Amino acid sequence: MTTITKKPDNPIAHLTPEDIEQIGIELDAIRQSVLDTRGERDAAYIRKLIDVQRKLELGSRAVLLASIFPPAWIVGTAGLSVAKILENMEIGHNILHGQWDWMRDPKIHSTTWEWDMATPASAWKHSHNELHHTYTNVVGKDNDLGYGIMRVDEDQRWHPFFLAQPLWNAVNACFFEYGIAAYDLELGKNLKIPKEKRSEEFKAAAAAVRTKIRKQATKDYLVHPLMSLPTGSFVTTLAANFVANVVRNVWSHSIIMCGHFPEGVETFERKSIEGETRGEWYVRQMLGSANISGGKALHLMSGNLSHQIEHHLFPDLPSNRYAEVAPQVQALFEKYGLNYVTGSFPKQVYSAWHKVVRLSLPNGWLATTTPKNAPMQLAKLYKMTTGGRKVRRALQARLERDARMAKDRMAKAA
Amino acid sequence: MATALLRRFAELAATPLVPDDYLDLFNPLRPGAELRGRIVSVHPETADAATLVIKPGADWAGHVPGQYVRIGVDVDGVRQWRAYSLTHGPRRDGHISITVKAVADGTVSPYLVHRSRPGTLVHLEQATGDFVLPDLDVDPPKFLFVTAGSGVTPVVGMLRNLFPVTESGVIDPKSRSAATNAAGLDITVVHVAPSEPDSIFGADLVALHAAGAINLVARYDDTHGVLDINRLVDLVPDLHERITYACGPGGLLDALAAHHEALGLPLHVEQFKISTVEPGAGGSVAFNSGVEVIADGATPILTAAESAGVLMPSGCRMGICFGCVLPMTDGAVRDLRNGAITTADAMSGPVKIQTCISAAAGPCRLDH
Ligand SMILES: Cc1cc2nc3c(=O)[nH]c(=O)nc-3n(C[C@H](O)[C@H](O)[C@H](O)COP(=O)(O)OP(=O)(O)OC[C@H]3O[C@@H](n4cnc5c(N)ncnc54)[C@H](O)[C@@H]3O)c2cc1C
Numbered sequence: 001m002t003t004i005t006k007k008p009d010n011p012i013a014h015l016t017p018e019d020i021e022q023i024g025i026e027l028d029a030i031r032q033s034v035l036d037t038r039g040e041r042d043a044a045y046i047r048k049l050i051d052v053q054r055k056l057e058l059g060s061r062a063v064l065l066a067s068i069f070p071p072a073w074i075v076g077t078a079g080l081s082v083a084k085i086l087e088n089m090e091i092g093h094n095i096l097h098g099q100w101d102w103m104r105d106p107k108i109h110s111t112t113w114e115w116d117m118a119t120p121a122s123a124w125k126h127s128h129n130e131l132h133h134t135y136t137n138v139v140g141k142d143n144d145l146g147y148g149i150m151r152v153d154e155d156q157r158w159h160p161f162f163l164a165q166p167l168w169n170a171v172n173a174c175f176f177e178y179g180i181a182a183y184d185l186e187l188g189k190n191l192k193i194p195k196e197k198r199s200e201e202f203k204a205a206a207a208a209v210r211t212k213i214r215k216q217a218t219k220d221y222l223v224h225p226l227m228s229l230p231t232g233s234f235v236t237t238l239a240a241n242f243v244a245n246v247v248r249n250v251w252s253h254s255i256i257m258c259g260h261f262p263e264g265v266e267t268f269e270r271k272s273i274e275g276e277t278r279g280e281w282y283v284r285q286m287l288g289s290a291n292i293s294g295g296k297a298l299h300l301m302s303g304n305l306s307h308q309i310e311h312h313l314f315p316d317l318p319s320n321r322y323a324e325v326a327p328q329v330q331a332l333f334e335k336y337g338l339n340y341v342t343g344s345f346p347k348q349v350y351s352a353w354h355k356v357v358r359l360s361l362p363n364g365w366l367a368t369t370t371p372k373n374a375p376m377q378l379a380k381l382y383k384m385t386t387g388g389r390k391v392r393r394a395l396q397a398r399l400e401r402d403a404r405m406a407k408d409r410m411a412k413a414a
Numbered sequence: 415m416a417t418a419l420l421r422r423f424a425e426l427a428a429t430p431l432v433p434d435d436y437l438d439l440f441n442p443l444r445p446g447a448e449l450r451g452r453i454v455s456v457h458p459e460t461a462d463a464a465t466l467v468i469k470p471g472a473d474w475a476g477h478v479p480g481q482y483v484r485i486g487v488d489v490d491g492v493r494q495w496r497a498y499s500l501t502h503g504p505r506r507d508g509h510i511s512i513t514v515k516a517v518a519d520g521t522v523s524p525y526l527v528h529r530s531r532p533g534t535l536v537h538l539e540q541a542t543g544d545f546v547l548p549d550l551d552v553d554p555p556k557f558l559f560v561t562a563g564s565g566v567t568p569v570v571g572m573l574r575n576l577f578p579v580t581e582s583g584v585i586d587p588k589s590r591s592a593a594t595n596a597a598g599l600d601i602t603v604v605h606v607a608p609s610e611p612d613s614i615f616g617a618d619l620v621a622l623h624a625a626g627a628i629n630l631v632a633r634y635d636d637t638h639g640v641l642d643i644n645r646l647v648d649l650v651p652d653l654h655e656r657i658t659y660a661c662g663p664g665g666l667l668d669a670l671a672a673h674h675e676a677l678g679l680p681l682h683v684e685q686f687k688i689s690t691v692e693p694g695a696g697g698s699v700a701f702n703s704g705v706e707v708i709a710d711g712a713t714p715i716l717t718a719a720e721s722a723g724v725l726m727p728s729g730c731r732m733g734i735c736f737g738c739v740l741p742m743t744d745g746a747v748r749d750l751r752n753g754a755i756t757t758a759d760a761m762s763g764p765v766k767i768q769t770c771i772s773a774a775a776g777p778c779r780l781d782h
């Protein structure tokens with residue numbers, strides 16, 4: 001991936017400014033059609049879902065009271081994992097987006113909702129709704145691109161540090177909620193500042209995160225295990241909560257990776273969004289997201305982020321309506337010759353991980369490596385890793401030339 | 415002590431929710447819950463009016479007849495708050511009732527009259543209002559009740575409390591004589607309605623009249639012509655001996671107020687229509703600090719307020735992040751993206767709006 005304006009085959013070069021504004025008008029019309037029919041049915045959906053989720057959580061926790069018995073542990077842990085996933089994805093994420101604010105129900109409102117996550121809702125709303133959704137896939141502006149610790153684009157200069165990024169990514173997946181909390185705090189940036197110079201704002205936010213983490217951990221790892229104590233299930237209940245949290249974390253991390261990482265998703269330069277019109281903003285959302293195809297259960301469990309494209313176009317429409325507008329959105333992509341990136345869950349997860357691995361290596365390295373030249377390539381990589389900046393740059397230039405030549409050869413052969 | 419500890423433990427177990435959120439799943443009307451009610455039954459009164467009997471939550475503190483309750487119902491998925499007078503005195507079954515007339519183009523009243531179903535949960539506030547009778551134990555005065563249209567509701571609530579009625583609210587035939595004498599009250603009711611079939615509680619008033627409990631003067635616009643308040647004394651010759659309680663549309667109440675003021679007569683009124691917000695283009699936006707910003711109909715309130723130096727919460731400034739949401743306590747705004755109007759007044763309660771995509775559509779007040 002290369003930022004869109006640097007690509008030789010810019011995927012929007014064929015669109016005139018009029019086309020782009022027309023796309024905006026047509027998307028606004030789709031949005032309006034949902035607003036016009038938004039009502040009782042939708043309200044019933046979210047209320048029912050919240051009801052089911054809470055009962056599932058209560059039921060699972062009740063079963064876990066006897067989690068010393070393996071069948072109870074399995075059932076309870078599975079139920080709790082599903083409950084936690086629903087709570088975070090289809091319920092929490094979407095309520096915090098303001099998707100249900102129109103109901104004017106103070107209990108189901110973006111300004112009052114709090115979720116089962118390390119990061120407090122208010123901090124997440126800022127970094128996610130304001131930054132990520134506004135600056136989607138703008139390199140340097142959207143921290144979701146790699147959550148600040150990864151190389152997600154060819155244009156980012158390679159550094160040996162990134163060799164470990166597949167590992168970072170795996171660890172981040174397991175403890176995703178803490179990763180998000182750290183990212184919402186801009187922890188990396190703030191920790192570099194000497195303690196006494198850190199802003200009051202940061203200190204307050206960090207205190208809020210600590211309180212939140214303490215509360216969540218007390219609940220999962222102390223209070224509920226204590227309730228299981230009478231059956232001798234303290235440790236097993238603690239383990240069940242830990243597993244459910246990890247399952248939830250890995251799942252949401254995977255879904256989110258599928259939303260912006262798979263091949264075919266575009267990134268943008270900071271310059272390219274200056275003075276952006278509504279139509280241009282829409283087009284950036286169209287090209288910056290990817291969907292996951294699948295059945296109803298997948299859509300529900302992903303919080304309908306399987307309709308990431310629709311979600312990014314209409315972040316404030318109720319999630320239960322994305323499936324319905326998806327065919328219209330896809331038709332619009334086709335009409336304007338744009339690439340609607342979608343694929344099955346395994347395919348998109350693979351694609352996203354492949355990219356993480358590819359970009360952990362210098363540009364062109366993976367493309368020029370074959371089983372035959374592997375030892376030579378590894379030696380080159382070793383030199384780039386241990387050598388100075390000059391060595392890296394020289395070898396990088398050679399890699400890129402080789403990659404280009406290999407590509408040309410393939411083109412000729414075909 | 416033990417219960418406090420238990421509560422603390424439950425809170426720790428429920429975070430980030432509160433234990434109430436889980437208890438609500440099973441018993442939303444329990445003591446300690448937010449005040450709610452469940453619709454028990456819906457009885458049509460006329461073609462476009464119905465009485466809703468509601469079982470209030472355990473913490474319902476009771477009411478004095480004549481008072482009203484603010485009720486929050488979800489109409490097309492949107493929580494709407496309106497005020498309705500209570501049309502019973504305290505009942506043995508603990509239920510309360512309201513009687514609603516469907517207003518043409520109304521949001522809530524047509525829903526309550528035609529679409530509400532038994533079993534539906536509604537949100538309540540405690541009863542309130544000072545449209546109530548004085549203490550009758552000492553030397554009860556003579557009363558005149560003037561009711562027009564759905565304005566009959568608080569008066570019916572008072573009458574049902576004064577005289578023996580069945581649970582269904584009609585006068586109990588078995589205790590007719592008791593009704594006549596017990597209270598020893600002298601009550602005249604001037605009841606105004608467009609026509610007899612449209613008259614809410616007309617039959618109840620007639621029954622009370624027949625039982626000798628009240629002296630009913632029914633006035634139907636279609637047969638008697640529109641009531642001229644200045645000729646009220648023709649209908650109620652001893653008008654000047656009575657304390658008047660009146661409830662109905664603004665026009666009638668204004669005329670009555672002028673009339674009584676000229677004669678120096680005591681008057682209590684309950685007005686159903688507090689304010690109607692008429693959306694226009696642009697308007698002043700008032701803040702808690704006392705600052706008032708003049709905003710035109712094309713500028714987001716966020717921008718207008720910021721240019722006037724008000725510190726405003728904001729985020730994306732394009733309607734997607736909900737970082738700019740503030741409660742509007744009064745007024746009307748227009749969604750700049752599609753023209754949709756949102757209004758708020760004392761009866762609807764505060765409505766949260768996104769200031770970055772909302773322009774003033776008349777004078778507004780923001781709680782900020
Ligand atoms: C203290 C108090 C007690 C009340 N008690 C009762 C009661 O016992 N029974 C009852 O039916 N109503 C009562 N009301 C009126 C009730 O609160 C609502 O205003 C009414 O039901 C209309 O609501 P809506 O949502 O249907 O109309 P809205 O959607 O709010 O208004 C739609 C249109 O109807 C007009 N309108 C609003 N209210 C009225 C009205 N009362 N008469 C004629 N036109 C109106 C508006 O100007 C607007 O054009 C009471 C109001 C108050 C303030």
Ligand code: FES
Nearest residue numbers: 729730731736770
């Ligand atoms: S500032 Fe983002 S919705 Fe208003």
